[in-house]
Amino acid sequence: MNQSTPEQPADIVARLRATFRTGRTKPVEWRTTQLRRLREMLTEHADDLATALHADLGKSADESQRTEIGFTVREIDHTLDHLADWLRPEPAPVPERLGADTTAWTQYDPLGVVLVIAPWNYPLQLLLTPVVGALAAGNAVVVKPSELAPATSAALARLIPEYLDTDAVAVVEGAIPETTALLAERFDHIFYTGNGAVGRVVMRAAAEHLTPVTLELGGKSPAFVDRDADLDVVADRLARGKFLNAGQTCVAPDYVLTDPATATALEAALVKAVDGLFGADPKASGAYSRIINERHFDRLTGLLDSGRVVLGGDNDRAVKYIAPTVLADVDPESTVMRDEIFGPILPVVTVPGLDEAIGFINDRDKPLALYVFSESDETRSRIADETSSGAVGHGLPLAHLTVSDLPFGGVGESGMGNYHGRYSIETFSHRKAVLQKPLS
Ligand code: NAD
Numbered sequence: 001m002n003q004s005t006p007e008q009p010a011d012i013v014a015r016l017r018a019t020f021r022t023g024r025t026k027p028v029e030w031r032t033t034q035l036r037r038l039r040e041m042l043t044e045h046a047d048d049l050a051t052a053l054h055a056d057l058g059k060s061a062d063e064s065q066r067t068e069i070g071f072t073v074r075e076i077d078h079t080l081d082h083l084a085d086w087l088r089p090e091p092a093p094v095p096e097r098l099g100a101d102t103t104a105w106t107q108y109d110p111l112g113v114v115l116v117i118a119p120w121n122y123p124l125q126l127l128l129t130p131v132v133g134a135l136a137a138g139n140a141v142v143v144k145p146s147e148l149a150p151a152t153s154a155a156l157a158r159l160i161p162e163y164l165d166t167d168a169v170a171v172v173e174g175a176i177p178e179t180t181a182l183l184a185e186r187f188d189h190i191f192y193t194g195n196g197a198v199g200r201v202v203m204r205a206a207a208e209h210l211t212p213v214t215l216e217l218g219g220k221s222p223a224f225v226d227r228d229a230d231l232d233v234v235a236d237r238l239a240r241g242k243f244l245n246a247g248q249t250c251v252a253p254d255y256v257l258t259d260p261a262t263a264t265a266l267e268a269a270l271v272k273a274v275d276g277l278f279g280a281d282p283k284a285s286g287a288y289s290r291i292i293n294e295r296h297f298d299r300l301t302g303l304l305d306s307g308r309v310v311l312g313g314d315n316d317r318a319v320k321y322i323a324p325t326v327l328a329d330v331d332p333e334s335t336v337m338r339d340e341i342f343g344p345i346l347p348v349v350t351v352p353g354l355d356e357a358i359g360f361i362n363d364r365d366k367p368l369a370l371y372v373f374s375e376s377d378e379t380r381s382r383i384a385d386e387t388s389s390g391a392v393g394h395g396l397p398l399a400h401l402t403v404s405d406l407p408f409g410g411v412g413e414s415g416m417g418n419y420h421g422r423y424s425i426e427t428f429s430h431r432k433a434v435l436q437k438p439l440s
Contacts, residue, residue, distance in 0.1 A: 009178075012170045013185045016113045016140035019167040026110060026138045028087065032080060034135045034164055038128065039076045041163040042069050045155075049124060052151035056123060057245065058290035058320075067245070068124040071402070075129050078404040078421055079136045086422045094435075102437040108429035110138030112188030117179060117202065119194040120292055121248040121342075123149035126216075127156065130191045131169075133424020139189075140168040144182060146194075147175040148292055180205075187211050189428060193250075196413055214417030214427055216250070217410055218340045221367045223253035223397065224357050224383060226374035227262045234373045235269035238346070239277055241371075241397030243324045246289040247344035248296075251369040253397050254341050255330070256348045257357045263348050267310045267328050270346070274311060274324045282312075283321050291320040291343060300343040306336035307347055332360070354379055361387045366412030371397050390414050 007015075024030060042049070050064040059068070089107040114134050118127035127145050134141045143160070145153035157171045172178055183190075183205035192202045193216040206213045225234055242253050258266060278285040291297045297320050304313055304325065312325030322344050330336060330347035337347060351357045361370065361383075370389040374380050384392045390410035391400045401408050401420070409418025419427050 007170075009172065009181045009185050012142060012172065013113055013187070016142065016168060016170060019165075020110070020112050020140045024165075025135075025140055025168050028084065030165075031136050031138055032083065034169070035076050035080055035132060037163040038132065038135070039073055041159050042073050042076075042128075045159055048159075049152070049155055052155040053124065053149075055151035056120070056149040057248070057292060058288075059245065060287050060289075063245070063287065063289070064124075068122055071125050072128045072132065074402075075132050075404060075420065079132055079424075082422065083136055083425075086425050089434075092433075098435075099437065102435065104433070104435045106431050106433055108137065108425060109432045111428060111430055113140045113142065114189040114191065114428060115142045115144065115182060115185075115187040117144045117182075117190070117192045117194065118146055120146035120148035121245060121250065123152040124156065126193045130193075130214075130419060130424070133419050134189075134191070134428045135164075135169070137425050137428035139428055142170050142172060142182065142187070144172050144174070144179055147173070189214070191417075191419070191427070192216065199415070214409070214419065215415045216408075216417075216419075217368070217413065217415040218250045218342065219365050219367050219410070219414045220254035220337075220340050221251055221369040221371065221389070222361055223256050223371040223373065224354075224361075225256055225258040225262055225266055226354075226372075226376060226379055227259055228375045229262075229373040231262070231266050231269040232272070235266060235273035236276065237373075237396055238371075239270060239273040239324065242346050243274065243277065243288070243344050244398070246291060246322065247346075248289070248292065248342055249398065250342075251391075251398055251401060252342075253346070253369075253371050254367075255337065256346060257351055257360060258348065259353060260350045263328065263350050267326060267348060270326050271311045274326075278324065282323055283314075283316070283319075288324070291322055294320065296343065297322065300341070300345060303336040303341065303343075303345055306330055306334040310348075312344070354382065358383060358386050361389075366390075366410070366414055368410045368414035369393060369397070369400070388412065390418075 050061045053059045053064040089105045092104040094102045094104050116130045157173050160171050186209040191214045196217045199215040278288050282288045307327030307330035310326040310328045312323035315322040325345045327347045330349050366388045368390040371393045372383050404421035407418035407423040408420040
């Protein structure tokens with residue numbers, strides 16, 4: 001390949017499709033070799049990758065290990081442990097009228113060449129975890145990292161070809177023009193993580209080729225806090241979930257819903273919890289991330305006057321720092337309650353009780369996650385049963401996505417389809433029906 005002229009999307013897809021058609025990606029040995037090589041890449045270059053993540057988002061080495069590199073390694077290990085089992089054909093009972101000698105089963109077929117488009121907030125994990133599933137299912141893959149995390153994008157573009165089969169895995173860096181050019185090609189599946197506006201662009205482009213899509217989108221994930229909950233525990237867990245990666249987490253609790261009396265006590269508990277996590281000056285804490293860019297910084301600081309600042313509010317554009325912030329007395333119609341916050345601002349909205357909380361949630365788009373802090377079985381099951389969301393977390397934000405045996409994905413505005421563990425095999429395969437009757 002000529003280094004001076006980058007390979008065009010059509011040529012990349014044709015090259016990968018030619019590889020796929022040779023059958024090279026199908027044997028389980030090829031798949032597990034790719035997964036082991038990916039694991040080696042992550043462990044041998046853990047420091048380089050952590051440096052890139054720090055450059056893009058100010059993530060601490062510990063956080064990068066937990067939520068990006070180590071997370072992906074665990075997904076690889078889980079997949080390697082179970083892949084043979086997951087891929088086993090599943091027998092289906094056959095009706096008697098077809099005869100006793102007839103058998104039927106389903107088997108997983110790889111789809112072909114798939115496209116993975118990733119966002120900037122967990123720029124490594126959200127690119128590579130889908131890739132683990134796509135390779136494990138026997139596909140060739142084109143990956144498009146986010147241009148808004150340029151250091152991580154460059155590191156992955158350099159390392160992936162060193163470790164993975166370059167005839168079956170290609171990295172395309174770039175922004176809207178490059179992604180638009182890729183989307184004009186025919187893929188066998190498109191896996192997109194990011195915002196809903198671009199999700200619509202992806203789905204429209206996919207429709208041209210009847211390509212199935214998985215859309216991992218975002219939205220406002222509520223946290224309902226019941227009056228019986230231990231507020232010190234709730235505040236600590238809420239603060240950890242909200243302020244991880246400076247609130248730039250798709251499943252972060254977006255806002256709190258609670259009754260007025262609980263709100264007052266919870267606000268005080270949140271002040272204490274944030275101090276416990278990041279000290280009196282979070283700006284000086286190495287554990288606290290920065291906002292990705294000036295555009296998001298300006299968007300977020302524009303939300304700070306949506307309520308009474310109970311905690312934080314201070315910010316510094318030069319280093320893209322916004323303090324962990326809690327806003328009280330927030331009007332449900334205020335700007336901060338309109339769109340997903342995706343930053344370190346936690347509004348507390350009050351409702352009279354459980355019925356109104358359920359109504360509040362159901363009046364809005366279906367969230368990616370919904371968190372419930374309650375000692376009452378009845379309250380927990382009422383919220384889970386009477387609302388719709390990608391997932392429900394009782395008592396602990398974010399943790400559901402670390403359980404590889406749970407599907408991860410949204411519903412309605414928060415997305416379609418899911419992945420992780422065996423659900424990634426479902427997403428990146430065709431479950432083919434096979435029937436067999438002997439000729440004699
Ligand atoms: P982003 O701006 O990095 O965009 C995501 C990808 O889309 C990038 O690779 C980008 O190059 C591409 N893109 C952007 N505009 C495009 C266009 N017009 N046409 C084609 N491609 C385009 O990331 P973002 O959207 O700001 O990410 C944040 C959003 O993603 C939030 O809403 C968040 O909740 C959501 N999110 C969801 C999950 C999940 O797993 N469900 C995870 C992380 C983030």
